[in-house]
Amino acid sequence: MNAADRQIERWQDQFHTWGPYGLLAVGTLLAVTTSDLTGGLAPWCEAGGLIVAAVSLQVWHGPRRGRRTPSRRGTVYYALRWAIAFALTWLNPFFAFYAVTGYFDTDEVIPGTRRQRLGLFATSIMVAGSQSGGMPIRGTTQWAVFAGLLVANNALLFIGTHFAFQEEQRSRDRAATIAELERTNAALQQALDENAALHAQLLVQAREAGVADERRRLAAEIHDTIAQGLAGIITQLQVVTNSQDPNVVRTHLASAQSLARASLGEARRSVQNLGPAALEHDALPEALKKTVAEWGAQQGVRAEFTVTGTVEPLHDEIEATLLRIAQEALANAGRHSGAGRVGVTLSYMGDEVSLDVRDDGRGFDPLNVAPRSGTGGFGLDGMRARAERIAGSVTVEAEPGHGTAVSARVPLVRHG
Template sequence: MNAADRQIERRQDQFHTWGPYGLLVVGTVLALSTSDLTAVPAAARYELGALIVVALALQLWHGPRRGRRTPSRRGTVYYALRWAIAFALTWLNPFFAFYAITGYFDADEVIPGTRRQRLGLFATSILQAASLSGGMPPRSASQWAVFAGLLAAINALLMAVAHVAFQEEQRSRDRAATITELERANAALQQALDENAALHAQLLVQAREAGVADERRRLAAEIHDTIAQGLTGIIAQLQVVANAPDLSIARTHLERASALARHSLGEARRSVHNLAPVALADDGLPEALKKTVAEWAERSDVRGEFTVTGTAEQLHEEVSATLLRIAQEALSNASRHAYASRLGVTLSFMGDEVTLDIRDDGRGFDPVAVPERTGSGGFGLDGMRARAERIAGSLTVESEPGHGTAVSARVPLIRHDR
C-alpha cells in the first residue's frame, strides 16, 4: 500500500469515527433552531435529551475503538441500536434524519452478509423518506403517498449507486489482477532472459572447448598431411642416397631431401603460428583479416584485396577467432589448389549477422567431389563448415571447374562483452 492509499484509509477512519458525532450535532442544532422548546411538553424534552445522551454513549462504546469497521455480529448490534435511536429521534423531530444518514456509509463495513447490508440500507431509507415527507407518522393519505414515492425513489437511487460501485469495484479487481499478471509475466521474462544469458555463456564455453578439440584434430591432420609426409619423403630420399651407384645421383636425392626438409620446417612453423589467433591479440577482426590477406598475397605472389562493408563492431572473441580461422583455411586452400591470379576477401556487418566472403578466380572444382578428394582427414571445407555451425552459423561453397571458387561464412553478430 502506497502513501496515498494510506492517507485515504486514514481519512475514512476519521470520518467513520467522528462522522456520527457531527451528524448528531447537525440534527440537534436544526431541531432546536426550528422548534419552540417552551411549546414542547416536558416529557418530550426529557425523551429528546435522553435519546441524544444514549446516542453519544453508543458512539463512545463503538466508534473510537479501532477494528470496528470489520463486519461482525457486534457491528450488526451497533447498527441496529443506532437505527433504533435515529428512528426515535426522527419521530420526535424530522431533522434528526441527518443522524440516520450514517447508516448509508458503514452498512457494508459493520454488517456481515449482503442481504443484511441491503436490509440495513432499506431501514435507513425509511427514516429519510419519512423525514422528507413531513415526519412520522404520516397523517394523511397524501403524506403516505409522498412517503411511499420517496421510499421507492431513494431505494432506486441506492440500487443505481450500488450497481455503479459494484462495477467500479470489479474494475479495480480486474486492474489488480492485470497488474499481478503483468508482474508475473515480467518476472517470467526476466527469468527467461537470465536463463538465456546463462545458456549463451554456456554455449560460448562449449564452443571454445569444441574449438580447442577441433584445433587439435586440425593440427593432427595437418601434421599427418604435411610434416609426416615430408619426413616420409626425406627418409625415402635418404634411402636412395644410401644405395646410389654414383655421387651425382646421391647429390640429386640429397638436394630433394634438403628441399623436403625446408618445406616441412616451413609447414611446422606455419602450424605452430596457427595454434592461436595471434593476429587478434592486438587488433580487431577487420585489421587482423587485412593483415592476414596482405601477408598471404605477398607470400603467394597473388593479388589479394580486403574490404569491409557496414559499420564495424567489436565482436565476441569466439566469433572473431572463428571467422579468422575460416579465412586462414580458405586462403591456405586457395594457395594449394586454386592457382588463382586474384583473390578478394569481404567482411560485412549486416545488422544481427556478420558474413565473410572469400572469392578467387582460380581453376575451381566440383564441390560434390570434395569429400572423396579429402578423405585423408584434412581440415578442409567440412572443418570450416563445422566451425561456423558451432557458433550457430553456416558456410556455403560455390565453385565450378574453370570458374573460380566462392566461400561464404554467415554467423550471428555477437558483440564483445564489456
Template structure:
C-alpha cells in the same frame, strides 16, 4: 499498492471515521435552525440525550476502528451492532426532525464494511426507510398522499442503494481478483527469477563446456595440420635419403639429396606458416586450382608416378577455409597413395558445380576393402578419418570407393563458399 491507491485508501478511511460526526453535526445545526419553523415537534430533552448517545457510540466505534488495521477491516458482529444502534438512534431522531436523515444516510457509505453478506441489503433498506420518511415529510405519514410519496421514495432510495451496493460488490470482487492476480504474478516472477538464475548457471556451464570443446577441437586440428605438413615432409625426406643411400653413384644420390633438401625447405615453410595462421603455404600466392596443380606435379615428380590434374566447371575464388580443407585432403590422399597404393598413375580432379566443389583423387593401385578398414572417426586418427573430419568440419562429406586390385577413388564434396571481399 502504489502511491495513488494508498492515498485513496487513506481518504476512504478518513471518510468512514469522520463522516458520521460531520453528518450528525449538520443534522443538529439544521434541526436547531428549523426549530419552531417547521412543525414545532422537536423535543430537545430527548433529542439531546440521543445526540449524546450518538456521539458516545461514534467515540466507542472510533476507538474500536483505531485498534484494527485499515486493510484488515471486514464485517463483524461488533460492526453489525454498531450499525444497528446507529440506525436506531438516527431513526428516532428523524421522527423528531427530518434533518436527522443526514445522519441516517451515514449507513450508505459504510454498510459494506460493517454488515456481512446479504444482511447488508437489509441494513441499506432500513436506512432507505429513514431517509424516505424524512423526504416525505416525517414518519409516520399522516395522509394517503404522504403514504404514496413515502412508498415511491422508499422504492427510489432502495433501487438507488441496490445499484450502488451492486457496483460496490463488483468493485470489491474486481479488487480481490486484482489482488489474486498480483499475488500470482509475484509468484510467477519469483519462479521466472529462479529460472533465470538457473539459466545463468547453465549458460556459464555451457560456456565452459564449449571452451573445452573448442580447445579439444583446436588440438585435433593442430595435430592434423602437423600430420599433413611437417610429418608428411619428414616422411618424404626420409624416403629420399634412403634412396640416396642406395643410389649406384654420386649423380643419382645428388638428385635425391636435392629433393630431400627441397622437402626440408618446404616443411620449414609449413612449420613457420603453422606458427602464424595455419593457412597452407601453397595458398599464400595462388588460388586452389594453381596450388593443387603445383602440389600434384611436385608429388608426381618426387614419387616417380604419373600424376595429372584437371579443373572442370567455372573456377571461382574460394573461402580460405574451404580452399585449405580441399588442399589438405588432396595432400593426405596423395600421401596415402604413395605409402599404400603402389600406383602407376594418379588423377586429381577439381570440379566447380554451382553451389558445390568436388575434389576427386583416383589411382590404379592395389586398392583395399573399405569395410575391413577399422573406423576411427572422432578418435583423433588421421588418414581417411582425418580427411573425413576435415570435410565434415565445413559441412561437407567424403566418399571412398575401392576394391582390392582395382585401385581407389576418393571424392570430397563441400559447399562452394566464395572468398570474403
C-alpha cells in the same frame, strides 16, 4: 498500495470513526434550534437519553482503525444504531442527519448482500419520513409523498450502489492486472537471468570448442605437412644410406633439403593459420598439378593430373581443403599401395567440385580398416573430417589387388 491509496483509507477510517458523532451533533443542534417551529424534541428526557445511548453505542463500537471486515458484531451495532436513529427521527426530523450514517458503512459492518440491501432500505425509511415532514406519517397526502420519496431514495441508492460496485470491480480488475504484471515481470526477470546464465555458459562452451577445434586443425596440419615432409626426408636419406653413387646421393640429399625447407615453411603457415604454400601464388588446378608432379618424381611413380568442367575461382577454404585431401591421399598411396600409376582428377560440376585420386596398387578391404584417430593418425578419418567441415563428403572404394579410389565432393563456393 501507494501513498494516495493509504491517505484515502486513513480519511475513510477517520470518517467512520468520528462521522457518526459529527452527524449526531448536527442533528441535535438543528433539532434544538427548531424545536419551537416543529414542536419536536419533547419530552426532553427521552431525546437526551437517546442521544446518550447513541454516543455510548459509538464508544462501544470503537475506532475503525482500518478494519473493513463485516461481522456479527457489526450487524448488531448497525441494528442498534438504526433503532436509536429511528426513535430520534420520530421525535424530530432533523435527526435524519444522524440516520444517514447507515448509507455510508452498510458494506463495512453487515455481511451478505441481502442483509446490506435490507439495511439500506431500513435507513431510507427514516430519510424519506424526515423528508416528507416527519414521523409519524399522517394523512393520505403525506403517505403519498412518503411513498414517492421512499421510491426515489431507493432508486438513487440502487444507481449509487451500482456505480460503486462497478468502480469496485474496476479496482479489483486493476489490482488483478497489476498483480499479473508483477508476476509477468518477475517471470521475465527470471527468464532474463536464465538467459544471461545460458549466454555465459555458451560463451564458455564456445571458447572450449574453439580451443578444441584449433587443436584439431593444428594436429591435421602437422600430419598433412610436417609429418609427411619428415617421412619424405627419411625416405630420401635411406636411399642415400644404401647408395654408393655420388650422383644419386647428391640428388637425394638435395631432395631431402628441399623437403625440409618446405616442411619448415608449412609449419610456420600452420601456426599462423595461413593457407597452404602451394596456393599462395597458384589457383587450385595449378597447385594440384605441381603437387602431383612433385609427388610422382619423389616416389618414382607415374602420376597424372586432369581437370574437367569449367574452372572457377573457389573460396580459399574450399581450395585448401581439396589440396590437403589430395596430399593425404597421395601420401597414403605412396606409403601403402605400391602403385605404379596414380591419376588425380579435379572436376567442376555446376554447384559441386569433385576430387578423385585413383591408383592401381594392392588395394585393401575398407571394412577391415580401424579408425586411426586413437593412435594419433588421421588418414581417411582426417580426410572425411576436413570435407565435413565445409559440408562435403569423402568416399573410398577399394578392393584387395584392384587398387584404391578416394573421392571427395564439396560445394562449389566461389571466391569472394
